[in-house]
Amino acid sequence: MPRRGRVKKEGPESGEDSDEYRKRRDRNNQAVKRSRVKSKQKTQETMNRVNELRNENTVLEEKVKTLTKELGFLKELFLAHASNSVDSSKFDGIDLQKMLADDSNPSQ
Template sequence: MPQKRVMSDDDSFSQDSEDGHFSATKSKKSRMQEKGKDGEDYKKRRERNNIAVKKSREKSRQKARETIEQVNRLRAENEMLEQKVQILSKELSVLKDLFLAHAGTVAEGDCQVAPSVNDHQYSASLKEEN
């Protein structure tokens, strides 16, 4: 007659698909405890897990570094673009003034050009950039 085994909390049940009866099987946790932490398989698994954890953490650190670098690049680009917007706004203002001055002289019948762009503050900043 087969030996009966006392069930523990670590045991689980599985159902035999053919006859519908339940049979007791040991859980993975229970089997691991029986082998102990001294087994070669356990040591190999722990070593592989430790390597995987180190690799995952390094990958995470690298991603964080890349994100910080990208943020810094985008901030610098944004600052440069804001400066360009200011310069173009000044240029637009100068051109509007020039156009309005010219339109005013044409309306009066005098076709002289208003003060030169070279006399304006913006012209000096353009020369500095080039």
């Protein structure tokens, strides 16, 4: 099967031993090496970033758990205080349970 895109020159310098051919091959080989090194470096940087983000995500998930527990505790404390308050008239007409309901989406 003939190769496409490559025109073979005729003459004394047309062989694979020509200086011009060797120079082109050497330049191409160097370019390929640089490209492979750059590709490996980019892959390594991406993997490092993925690991950093995973670690950060773990920390943030733990923070969410802690804050959720704290919120639950504070809600209970508030309800206990509100139900034991001497002046409960402050809370007349307010549905405390609804107000303190554990919404997963506070913007609703």
